[in-house]
Amino acid sequence: MNNQIDAWVQVGEVNDIPVRGARCVQHEDTTIALFRSATDEIFALEDRCPHKKGPLSQGIVHDDCVTCPLHNWVISLKSGEAQGADSGKTRSYPVKVVGKDVLLGLPQ
Amino acid sequence: MSNKQKLVVVGNGMAPGRMLEHLFELDASAYDVTIFNAEPRVNYNRLMLSPVLSGEKQYEDIITHDDAWYESHGVTLHKQSKITQIDRSAKCVESDTGIKADYDKLVIATGSSPFIIPLPGHDAEGVLTYRDLDDVETMIKTANEGGHAIVIGGGLLGLEAAAGLRAQGMDVTVVHLASTLMERQLDAPAGYLLEQAFEDLGISVVTGANTKTILTENNHVVGVELEDGTVFDARMVVMAVGIRPSSELAKSIDLETNRGIVVTDSMHTSDEAIFALGECAEHRGMCYGLVAPLYDMAKVIAKQLVGDTTAQYTGSSTATKLKVTGIDLYSAGDFSDAADHEELVLRDGSAGVYKKIVLKDNKIVGTVLYGDTNDGPWYFDLLKKAEDVSEFRDTLLYGQAYQTGDAPDPTAAVAALPDDAEICGCNGVCKGKIVSEISALKLTNLDDVRAHTKASASCGSCTGLVEQVLKLTLGDSYQVGAVVPMCGCTDLGHADVRQLIKSKGLKSIPQVMQELEWKTSCGCAKCRPALNYYLVSDWPEEYADDYQSRFINERAHANIQKDGTYSVVPRMWGGMTSSKELRAIADVVDKYDIPSVKVTGGQRIDMLGVKKEDLPLVWKDLGKVGFVSGHAYAKGLRTVKTCVGTDWCRFGTQDSTGLGIKLEKFLWGSWTPAKVKLGVSGCPRNCAEATCKDVGVICVDSGYEIHFAGAAGLDIKGTEVYGLVKTEEEVIEHITALIQMYREQGHYLERIYKWAKRIGYDEVRRQLFDDAERRKAYYDNFVHSQRFAQVDPWSERVSGKDKHEFNPMAVLKMEVAV
Ligand code: SRM
Ligand SMILES: Cc1cc2nc3c(=O)[nH]c(=O)nc-3n(C[C@H](O)[C@H](O)[C@H](O)COP(=O)(O)OP(=O)(O)OC[C@H]3O[C@@H](n4cnc5c(N)ncnc54)[C@H](O)[C@@H]3O)c2cc1C
Ligand code: SF4
Ligand code: FES
Numbered sequence: 001m002n003n004q005i006d007a008w009v010q011v012g013e014v015n016d017i018p019v020r021g022a023r024c025v026q027h028e029d030t031t032i033a034l035f036r037s038a039t040d041e042i043f044a045l046e047d048r049c050p051h052k053k054g055p056l057s058q059g060i061v062h063d064d065c066v067t068c069p070l071h072n073w074v075i076s077l078k079s080g081e082a083q084g085a086d087s088g089k090t091r092s093y094p095v096k097v098v099g100k101d102v103l104l105g106l107p108q
Numbered sequence: 109m110s111n112k113q114k115l116v117v118v119g120n121g122m123a124p125g126r127m128l129e130h131l132f133e134l135d136a137s138a139y140d141v142t143i144f145n146a147e148p149r150v151n152y153n154r155l156m157l158s159p160v161l162s163g164e165k166q167y168e169d170i171i172t173h174d175d176a177w178y179e180s181h182g183v184t185l186h187k188q189s190k191i192t193q194i195d196r197s198a199k200c201v202e203s204d205t206g207i208k209a210d211y212d213k214l215v216i217a218t219g220s221s222p223f224i225i226p227l228p229g230h231d232a233e234g235v236l237t238y239r240d241l242d243d244v245e246t247m248i249k250t251a252n253e254g255g256h257a258i259v260i261g262g263g264l265l266g267l268e269a270a271a272g273l274r275a276q277g278m279d280v281t282v283v284h285l286a287s288t289l290m291e292r293q294l295d296a297p298a299g300y301l302l303e304q305a306f307e308d309l310g311i312s313v314v315t316g317a318n319t320k321t322i323l324t325e326n327n328h329v330v331g332v333e334l335e336d337g338t339v340f341d342a343r344m345v346v347m348a349v350g351i352r353p354s355s356e357l358a359k360s361i362d363l364e365t366n367r368g369i370v371v372t373d374s375m376h377t378s379d380e381a382i383f384a385l386g387e388c389a390e391h392r393g394m395c396y397g398l399v400a401p402l403y404d405m406a407k408v409i410a411k412q413l414v415g416d417t418t419a420q421y422t423g424s425s426t427a428t429k430l431k432v433t434g435i436d437l438y439s440a441g442d443f444s445d446a447a448d449h450e451e452l453v454l455r456d457g458s459a460g461v462y463k464k465i466v467l468k469d470n471k472i473v474g475t476v477l478y479g480d481t482n483d484g485p486w487y488f489d490l491l492k493k494a495e496d497v498s499e500f501r502d503t504l505l506y507g508q509a510y511q512t513g514d515a516p517d518p519t520a521a522v523a524a525l526p527d528d529a530e531i532c533g534c535n536g537v538c539k540g541k542i543v544s545e546i547s548a549l550k551l552t553n554l555d556d557v558r559a560h561t562k563a564s565a566s567c568g569s570c571t572g573l574v575e576q577v578l579k580l581t582l583g584d585s586y587q588v589g590a591v592v593p594m595c596g597c598t599d600l601g602h603a604d605v606r607q608l609i610k611s612k613g614l615k616s617i618p619q620v621m622q623e624l625e626w627k628t629s630c631g632c633a634k635c636r637p638a639l640n641y642y643l644v645s646d647w648p649e650e651y652a653d654d655y656q657s658r659f660i661n662e663r664a665h666a667n668i669q670k671d672g673t674y675s676v677v678p679r680m681w682g683g684m685t686s687s688k689e690l691r692a693i694a695d696v697v698d699k700y701d702i703p704s705v706k707v708t709g710g711q712r713i714d715m716l717g718v719k720k721e722d723l724p725l726v727w728k729d730l731g732k733v734g735f736v737s738g739h740a741y742a743k744g745l746r747t748v749k750t751c752v753g754t755d756w757c758r759f760g761t762q763d764s765t766g767l768g769i770k771l772e773k774f775l776w777g778s779w780t781p782a783k784v785k786l787g788v789s790g791c792p793r794n795c796a797e798a799t800c801k802d803v804g805v806i807c808v809d810s811g812y813e814i815h816f817a818g819a820a821g822l823d824i825k826g827t828e829v830y831g832l833v834k835t836e837e838e839v840i841e842h843i844t845a846l847i848q849m850y851r852e853q854g855h856y857l858e859r860i861y862k863w864a865k866r867i868g869y870d871e872v873r874r875q876l877f878d879d880a881e882r883r884k885a886y887y888d889n890f891v892h893s894q895r896f897a898q899v900d901p902w903s904e905r906v907s908g909k910d911k912h913e914f915n916p917m918a919v920l921k922m923e924v925a926v
Contacts (some may be wrong), residue, residue, distance in 0.1 A: 011918040018681035019287055020630070023917035034917060038296050038630045039444040055672040058660035060633040064446050065142035069660040069668050074633075078447030099367070106920075 008096060014042065015100065022057040022066070029108065030049065032093060033057035035077050037064060042095045042102055043077035050075070050088025106108040112140045114412065116178075116201055116211035118191045118357070120145035122154055123402040125172050132181055138414055141183045142209045147240055148188035150174055154240070155399065161244050161272030194361045196379060202520045213381055213413060215603075216358055216369060220351035220387040220397065225260070229322030234329030235345045237441050238269045247344070251276035255343035258282075258332045260319055264430060266348035267302075270311050271432040273346070281340055282306065283317040283332070289617075293428045293439040295629050297462050298478040300618035305435050310604075314338075316631040352821065353395050365490040365821070368395040373420040375409045383409050391421060398426050414779045431483070438484035441474035441491050442466065449473065454489030454505040457623040458524035461916040463505055464629055470498040483857045486822070521578040523876040529611040531577065532563040532570045533852070534875070539577060554578065554589075572604040595634035597626050602638065602855035609642050617654055618641065634872050638856035641743065644779050648893040655910070661741030664913060665901045666723055673724060675716040677740035678730050679776070682768035683711030683751040684803075696726050710747035712738060721914050722734075727902035736900040739776065742858075746785045748772040750799065753790030753807065762807035764790035766860070767836055771805075774840055777898035778890065781854030781863070784847060799827045802860040803843055808832075812839045816846060816872070817864040825861055828869045831877040845876050845883040848890035886921030 017031060017036040025032045033048040033056050041064075047057045054070035065074050074083040074089045076106055081091035094105035120143050128141065156170040190204040194214070202208045222237035224230055236243055253258070253274055259270045262284030269431045274280045282289075288299025289306070295470075303313050317338075322345055323331035331341040353368035364370040364378040367389030375383050375391075386396065386402045392455055394400060401424035409868030411419035418649070426449055427440035442449075443466045454463045461479035465472055465487060472491040477484050486508045490497060525531075527540030545551060545561050550713045557574055558565040564574045575588045591601040598605070605624065615622045617639050621631060631639070636657035643651040661667050666674035680689070693713055703717040718726055727737075739746060750768030754760035768788040775786075788805040798804030800820035804827050806813045811834040815827035830846070833839055849872070854863040864872055876883045 003723075011920070015285075016912065018656060018912065023912060026916050026919040028206050028920070031916075036442065040291060041444045041446065052670065052671075054670075055668075058657065058664070058668060060636065061656065062630055062632045062636065063451070063628065064449065070670065072633065076447040081447075091903070103230060 007106050007107055010101050011104045012102055013100045014040065014097060014102055016044065017102075018099070020061045022059075022061065024057050025104065031055075031057075032104065034095070035061055035066060037061065037077065043096045044093035044096055044104055045054065045075070045077065045080050046091040046093075048090060049073060050080075050082055050090050086101065109923060110144070113138065113212040114210055115139035115141045115213050115215070116139065116209050117215045117217060119217035119386070120151050120185065121217055121219045121386060122148070122151070122172070123219075123406050124215060125151040126403050127214040127215065127385060127406035127410050128181070128183070130407050131413055134414045136181070136412055139213070140213075141181075142186070143178075143183060144186045144189045144191050144203055144207070144209075146188065146190040147242075149186070149241065150178070150187075152241065153810065155431070156266040157238075157244050158272055160241075161269065162275035162433070163580050164275075164433070165246075167241060169896070178530070185683040191357060194357065196361055197423065199381065199905070203376075203807075211381070212384070215383045215409065216377070216388060217385040218354040218357060218388045220353050222347065223350040223352050223665060224347055225319070225349055226746055227319060227322050230347070231330050232322060232324040232327050234321060234343060235347065238265050238346055238348050239351075242858060247275060250704075251278050252345045253343070254278060256341055257344040257346065258340055258342040259346045259348060260332070261348035262286070262315070263292065263315065263348060263350070264290060266346070268431060269346045269348055270306070271309065271435075273344075274309055274311050279346075279752060280310075281312040281314060281342075282338075283314045283319060283334065285316070285318055289313065289315070290430070290439075293476075294437070294478075295476055297444055297622055297626075297629055298437065298439075298464070298476045300616065300622060301460060301462055301478045302430075302435065302437060304813050306872060307511055309432075309434070309874075323737055332558050349454075351397055353390065355388055355390075356648070358384065358388070364555070366390050366393075373422060374412055374417065375405055375421055376412075376656065383412070385409055392423055394423060396424065396426065398428065400424060400426060403580060423489075425492055427484065428607045429484070436477075436479055436481040438477040438481035439475070440484065443474035451629060452501070452505050453627055453629055455625040456627050457522070459831050464590045465504060467497070467501070470496050470501065472497060480507075493833075515597065522573060523580055525611060529605065531573050531608060531611065532561075533607065534567075535562040535724065536563060537561050537563040542574065542577045543581050546578065551578075552582065552586070556662075570603060570607045573607050574599055576604075594638060595632055597631050597635050598624065598629045600624060602858075606642055606853070606855070609646055611647045615643065615647050615650055616735060617657065629767070641779055641781060641856050645893070648778075648896045662743070664717075664720065664723065664911070665737055665741065665742045665905065666718065667718055669716060671717075673717045673719055675714050675740070676718050676723070676726055677712055677714045677728075678735035678736040679772070681772050682748055684750075684764050684765065688733050689735065692735065696729045699729065700726055702726075708747075710740075711749050711751060712747060714740070721916070724905050724914055728906045731900075731903050731906060735902075735903045742779070744777070744784065744918075745772065745775045746783050748775075748786040748788065749801070750788045751790050751795040753788075757790055759793060760790035760807070761809050762790060762812065764788045764796065764805070764807050767805065767807075767839065768769050770836065773844065775844065778833070778851065778893045780847065780851050782857050782859045784850075784860065785841075800824065801827065805839060805843075811835070814839065814842055817861040817862045817869065819859060823861070825883075828864070841866065841883065841887050842876065844890050845886035846872070847894075848886040849876060851890070851893075852886075883916060 011025045020038050022033045022035045033047040035043045043048050049068040051073045055067040056066050058069040059066040064077050067074050073086050080092040082088045096103040134284040151173045153170045153172050159165040172654045189205045191201050192204045193202040198209050222239050256279045257273045258280045259266045262282050264286045272281045285437040288296045289302045306313050318335040321333045321336045329345050333339045355365045355369045358369040359365045369384035371384050371389045371391050377384050404424050405421050425441050430437045449625045450467045452465045464476045466474040471494050475487045525539050529539050531539050542563050551557050572591045579586045579588050593599050640654045640657040700722045702715045706714045731854045748768045748771050750765045753764030784802045786803050787796040789796040789798040789803040790807050800818040804815040813832050814830040816830045818827035851859050
C-alpha cells in the first residue's frame with residue numbers, strides 16, 4: 001500500500017455484503033465499495049472506475065474482478081487495476097476480517 | 109515423591125496426548141506428569157467420533173492411550189476433574205473436585221467448545237452439539253427411536269453428524285446459512301457437487317437458511333422455524349455452527365488472550381512457566397480447528413520442555429478431508445480469488461469430478477478436489493514445499509500418475525447423454541435416433557442428417573450438438589464446424605448450452621458449469637447473465653433467480669446513468685395517462701429534487717437523475733396512484749406504443765389503443781433474451797411505427813395484420829408479415845406464442861429480428877401460424893411462466909426486498925478516522 005494506515009474502522013459484518021456483490025461505505029467525500037468474492041474474500045476500492053468514474057459497486061463480480069456497469073471495463077478487486085487492453089487504476093484500500101467483522105484501513 | 113520437575117497438563121485431548129508421546133521419546137524421566145481432564149475417560153481420537161456415530165466403529169476402537177499406558181509412563185490422570193483455579197504465583201492448580209497439584213511447567217490444552225447460537229429454545233432438551241463421546245452417545249440413543257433430525261450448520265462437523273444420523277436411520281435435514289456447503293473449505297462448484305451427493309444419501313439440504321427459532325413443547329425440541337417462515341418438525345437439533353477456543357480459564361488468570369490464548373513461536377503464553385497447546389491457542393493471529401497444526405505445536409512444546417529453546421512453531425497450512433463414506437473431497441490452502449492467483453480448473457461432468465488448483469508465482473497455494481482426491485496429498489506436499497511447478501503445469505491437473513493420458517475430450521458432454529436425450533427440441537429428435545440413422549443409412553454430413561431425421565432442420569439451435577453426435581458416431585473423420593463460444597469460460601456456443609440445459613435437465617448455474625465443464629470456477633460477466641436467463645426461462649417454477657448474475661439495472665430495477673444516479677420510467681399502459689398520474693409524477697419530481705423529466709421515444713415519462721437510496725421512496729409514492737415498473741431496464745417487455753385508433757381518429761379501423769393496453773397487461777413480467785417492444789397502429793398510416801418493432805400490429809377493416817422481426821436501433825429493418833387474424837383474442841394468442849418461442853430459442857441479447865432471421869421467417873410462420881397445436885403449447889408455456897414472473901418489482905422492493913441494494917453499509921463520520 002502506498003498509504004500509511006492510521007485507523008482500522010469497523011464498517012459492518014461479512015454477511016452484510018452479498019456473495020459476489022458489493023456494498024458501499026461513505027467516508028467523508030469518498031464512496032468506498034466493499035466487495036465480497038465467491039470465496040468470501042473482502043476487497044475495498046474507491047467506487048469510481050478509472051475509465052469514466054462509473055460506480056464499480058454496481059458491477060458484476062466474478063473471480064477477483066468486477067465488470068464496470070457503464071462500459072464493461074474489468075477491474076481487479078485486489079489492485080484496482082484495469083485488466084486486459086484497458087489501462088488505469090482505481091484506489092484500493094486494505095481490509096481485514098476479524099471473526100465476522102469487516103475492518104477497513106483508512107489513511108489519514 | 110521424586111524431586112523431578114513437575115509438569116501439569118490441563119485437558120487431555122489429542123494435542124497434549126501427542127505432546128507427551130514426543131516428550132517421553134526425548135526424555136522419559138524429565139518430568140513427573142499430572143493430567144486433569146474434564147471428560148470422564150482416557151485420551152481418544154476425536155476425529156473418529158463420526159465413524160462411531162455412524163456405527164462403523166466402537167469407542168474401544170478409537171482409544172489412543174488406555175489406562176495401562178498412563179500407568180506404564182508414570183502419568184497421573186485425574187478423569188472428570190475440571191481445573192477451575194490456577195494460582196500463578198504459587199504455581200498451583202485446583203480442580204472442581206478439589207484436587208490440587210503444583211507445577212514447574214504448566215500446559216493449558218483446553219481445546220474448544222461448540223458455539224451455540226442463543227436462539228429461542230436453544231437450551232431445550234434435544235438440542236445437542238457435536239464435540240465429545242457423550243454427545244455421540246446421546247445422539248445414537250435418540251436416533252434409535254427414529255424421526256427427523258435437523259442439523260444446523262453445513263460445515264465439516266455438521267455434515268459428518270448428518271451422515272452419521274442418517275446411517276442410524278433418522279431422516280435428516282441440514283440447514284445452512286451460506287449459499288453453498290462447507291463454504292470455508294470449498295468453492296461454489298465443489299459445494300454444489302457435495303450438496304448433490306448429500307441429496308443422493310437421502311439427506312435434505314437447505315442452503316441460504318437462517319434459523320429463527322427452535323420450537324419446543326414441555327422444554328423438548330419439536331421443530332425449527334427459519335427466518336423465511338419455513339417450519340420443520342424435529343426430535344433432535346444438532347448445532348454445528350462453529351467452535352470457540354476455550355480460553356476463559358487463561359483469561360481468568362490474566363494471561364494474554366484474544367480469540368484464543370496468545371502464544372509466541374516458542375508456544376509460551378505471556379507467563380514463561382505456562383504453555384498453551386491445541387485449539388485453545390492463538391498463534392500469529394490464527395486459531396486452528398484441525399489436528400495437523402496441533403501436532404506441529406505439540407512437537408515444539410515437547411522440545412521446549414526438555415530445554416531445546418531453538419524449537420519454534422511458525423504456523424501451518426491445513427488440508428481438510430470429509431469423512432463421509434462414499435464422498436471424496438479434499439481441500440487445502442488458499443483457494444480464494446486474488447489478482448495474483450491463477451486458477452487451473454478441470455471438470456469431468458459425467459464422472460462427477462471437479463479439481464481446482466490455485467497457483468501464485470507458479471507455486472501451488474491451494475487446491476479443491478471433488479470426486480477424485482487421490483492426488484490431494486501430492487498437491488498439498490507441493491504446496492508445503494512451495495515447489496515451482498512451471499515445468500509440469502500443463503499436466504498438473506491430471507495428477508501425479510499422469511504419464512501418457514490424452515487431453516480432455518470436447519465431445520464428452522454429448523457422449524455422456526443417454527440415448528433418449530432430446531437433441532432437437534423443434535422436431536423432437538433424440539440422440540439414439542440420430543446415431544442409429546447415421547449408422548443405418550451411412551450418413552456422413554449435417555445436411556444428410558437434417559434430411560433424414562429433421563434434427564437441426566428447423567431453428568438450427570442444435571446444429572453444434574448434432575455435429576458432435578456425428579463426430580461421436582463417425583470418429584475423427586468428421587470435422588466439427590467452428591462454433592462461436594459464449595465467452596472465454598467455455599468452448600460451447602449459446603445454442604449448445606441452451607439445448608444441453610434442457611436435455612440434461614440442468615437447474616442451477618453451478619450445475620451447468622460443472623456438467624458442461626466450464627473452464628473457470630465462477631464464470632464471468634458475459635456468461636453468468638446468459639445462463640441465469642436460460643435457467644429462468646426453462647425452469648420458471650423451480651429456478652431461483654441468481655441476483656448477482658444480473659446486470660445492475662435488473663438488480664436495482666432502474667437504469668443506471670453516467671453519473672451513477674438512476675432513471676425511473678413507470679408503465680403508462682399503451683401510452684395512456686391521466687391527470688392523477690401526471691400529478692403524482694410532478695409531486696415526486698419536486699419532493700425528491702429530480703433534475704430532469706423527459707418524454708421518451710416509447711410514449712412514457714422518464715425521471716432522470718434519481719439518487720439510488722431514493723429509489724424505493726420514489727416508487728412508493730408512484731405506487732400509491734397505481735404506477736408499476738415500466739421495465740425500461742429489462743430484458744423483457746418494454747413499451748407497447750399505440751395510436752389513438754377508433755376512439756378518436758377519423759381513419760381508425762379498430763381499437764388500437766385498447767388492444768395495445770391489453771397486450772401490455774398480458775405480456776409484461778417474464779424475462780426475454782433481449783428487450784421486446786411492440787406497436788399497435790389503428791390503420792396502415794401506422795402512426796405507432798408498428799412496422800419497425802419486434803412485434804407490430806396494423807389494424808385493418810378485416811381484422812389485424814400481425815408483423816414481426818422489425819428493428820429501428822443499431823440496425824433498421826422493416827417488419828415481416830406474420831399473418832392476418834380476425835379477433836383481438838387471436839392477436840393475443842399468436843403474439844404470446846411468438847414471444848414464447850423466442851424466449852425458448854433466442855440466444856441471450858439476440859433481438860427477435862436476429863433470432864427470426866437465424867431460424868427463417870417461414871419456419872416461424874410454419875410452426876406458429878400454421879400449427880395450432882404447437883401455438884397453443886407455446887401459449888400455455890408463457891402463461892405458466894407468467895405465474896412466477898408477473899410481480900411488480902417496485903412494490904416488492906417498497907416492501908423491503910433486497911434492502912441492502914439501496915442503503916450504504918456504513919457512513920463514517922470524521923471523528924472515527926483518528
Ligand atoms: C429513454 C429512451 C430515449 C428517450 O429519451 O426517448 C431510451 C434510452 C435508452 N436506450 Fe433506447 N431509449 C428509448 C427508446 C428507444 C427506441 C424507440 C422506441 O422504443 O420506439 C429505440 C429504437 C427501437 C428499437 O429498440 O429497435 C431504442 C433503441 C435502443 C438501442 C438499440 C437496440 C438494438 O437492438 O438495436 C439500445 C442499445 C441496447 O439496448 O443495447 C438502447 C439503449 C438505451 C439505454 C437503455 C442505454 C443504456 O443502456 O443505458 C438508454 C437508457 C436511458 C434511461 O436511463 O432511461 N436503445 N431506444 C427511450 C425509452 C423508451 C421507453 O419508454 O422505454
Ligand atoms: C466429530 C469431530 C470430527 C473431527 N474431524 C476432524 C478431522 O477429520 N480432521 C481434523 O484435523 N480434525 C478434526 N476434528 C477436530 C479435532 O478433533 C480437534 O482439532 C482436536 O481434537 C483438538 O485437540 P485439542 O487437544 O486442542 O482439544 P480437545 O481434543 O478438544 O481436548 C480438550 C480436552 O480438554 C478438556 N478440558 C477443557 N477444559 C478443561 C479444564 N478446565 N480442565 C480439564 N479439562 C478440560 C475437554 O473436556 C477436552 O477433553 C474433529 C472434531 C470433531 C469433534
Ligand atoms: S440514442 Fe444513445 S444517447 Fe440517446 S438515449 Fe439512446 S442510447 Fe442513450
Ligand atoms: S466508467 Fe467504467 S467502464 Fe466506463
